[in-house]
Amino acid sequence: MKTDKKYVPSILPLKKREETQNRWLFHRLNTLLPSLMKKHNVNMWIVVGREYNEDPVLKSLYPASVDGSRRLTILVFYLDRGQHIKRWVLHPNPNFEPFYERAWNPQECDQWEGLKRLVEELNPDTIALNYSTTFAAADGLSHSYYQHLSMVLEEHSHTFVSAQHIIVDWLSIRTSKELVAYPTIAELGRIIAEEALSSAVIHPGITTTEDVVDWIRQRVLDAGMETSFYPTVDLQRKGLEMDRLEGEIIRFGDIVHLDFGIRYLGLATDTQQLAYVLHPGEEEAPEGLQSALETALRFGDIISDVMKVGRTGNEVFHGAMKKARDEEIEAMLYSHPLGNHCHEAGALIGLYDQQGDIPIKGDMPLTANTCYAMEYNIKQYIPEWNQVIPIYLEEPVAFIQNRLEYMAKRQTSFYLI
CATH class of the missing domain: 3.90.230.10 (Creatinase/methionine aminopeptidase superfamily)
Incomplete structure (x- = not known):
């Protein structure tokens, strides 16, 4: 087949792209993520991001107007006893809404203390964290943050499991x-x-x-x-x-x-x-x-x-x-x-x-x-x-x-x- 034609692919303008990706993200969070947490028998998933050292999964979880962690970002997903999912963010950026509910008041405590209070209130059976020896995209939690989480959530550290199965499905499906x-x-x-x-x-x-x-x-x-x-x-x-x-x-x-x-x-x-x-x-x-x-x-x-x-x-x-x-x-x-x-x-x-x-x-x-x-x-x-x-x-x-x-x-x- 001869191909001398000049092609001009039609590309969406930036605003339309962001609207499309946000619509997809909201749909994924509301429909796909709850089914994955049920499938893998996990009722809490915590994702921690650090400025300029992002967990690779975070980009797939951020709305378009959030382009990075800005110091420290903590996302918490919780599947309650009624199999409904709750989504929280511990970060002051209002652009996380309505994708995530803000669960931290900077006037009351730091983010780690806010996370501890949330976990103690919910008392999950399992807490999935992003570490894996098999999948690079599921191994985004740094060693120092794993240690810090183990200290902050010491009473719940025995419930820690790898989030790799949720992440593989989240990224591939x-x-x-x-x-x-x-x-x-x-x-x-x-x-x-x-x-x-x-x-x-x-x-x-x-x-x-x-x-x-x-x-x-x-x-x-x-x-x-x-x-x-x-x-x-x-x-x-x-x-x-x-x-x-x-x-x-x-x-x-x-x-x-x-x-x-x-x-x-x-x-x-x-x-x-x-x-x-x-x-x-x-x-x-x-x-x-x-x-x-x-x-x-x-x-x-x-x-x-x-x-x-x-x-x-x-x-x-x-x-x-x-x-x-x-x-x-x-x-x-x-x-x-x-x-x-x-x-x-x-x-x-x-x-x-x-x-x-x-x-x-x-x-x-x-x-x-x-x-x-x-x-x-x-x-x-x-x-x-x-x-x-x-x-x-x-x-x-x-x-x-x-x-x-x-x-x-x-x-x-x-x-x-």
Whole structure:
């Protein structure tokens, strides 16, 4: 498919973005969080943030008008005996309302004393704190603050448990409102990727892979967004032993591979797309390359068939790889959740450098209303090149009503430059 069109993605103005994210947050706090605390049998969750040393979860809990902890912020979530959730903040900033009720009077005591009074009044059976040896996003409570909490809440310290299971679900599960919008965000990222892999950006013999990376980063910045990670652009070239050549001028006959994502409305995307640079007189990529891409797409179909809610990441990995072997496809699989982070907490399906069982993270089941970057590659012999090459692909997908759906237009052929 030739892609000379100049794309102008429509981006919401800042005020509208904040209104959207606030609406999503209020919905998540009212609907998702109570169900997670019930699910994991936790009736109090305390999140502590320090200025310039934020707990990574806090950003997902703040309304738009709160941009940081400002010295010290303490959030307290409590599931009462009637299974209703209460939300408090110990901080003087009025912008936390109506998301959180303020539970501290600075004229009466400091924040730690206010927390102690609140906990003693509620007397919870369990207090979940943000520490974890497994999930980085769930390990945001600093050592010094853990010690301080243990001192301040000494009589309740025996009830401390890790909040990791709540955090994993909170970060990875999307509400119905978010699932309606996420495909639009994913498609926006794909459109920018398609524009980057076009003759509007790439001029064979002149443009380098680094030039394309610079163009993407500037394009996203100019649009008022940010990339979800530093993009990479690399090449596969006939006769070249290295399968991901970077920092080179793009030539006729090259495969250009892009790994890229955006962050927009608090959600991250991640995709890998491919283009072929036509030789003068060529109208299509060589048949061998097209055949290899078709094989990669077939493996993608296999993964889609195996990915089911309730199956563990390890079960999905082994199921997909067995089917690939049965069809004599040489493949690798290394998919991960998507959400607030590009590599979101949740069930892993293989790792690039660990093609087998993944302890703990791979033992987790895939859950409903979660999103994934379906990331993989296949290797195949290309007769026209007289060599084996890899085909790398990655597509954002979502479990919507327990069905796996592509969130952006799936790439089914090379973009042609």
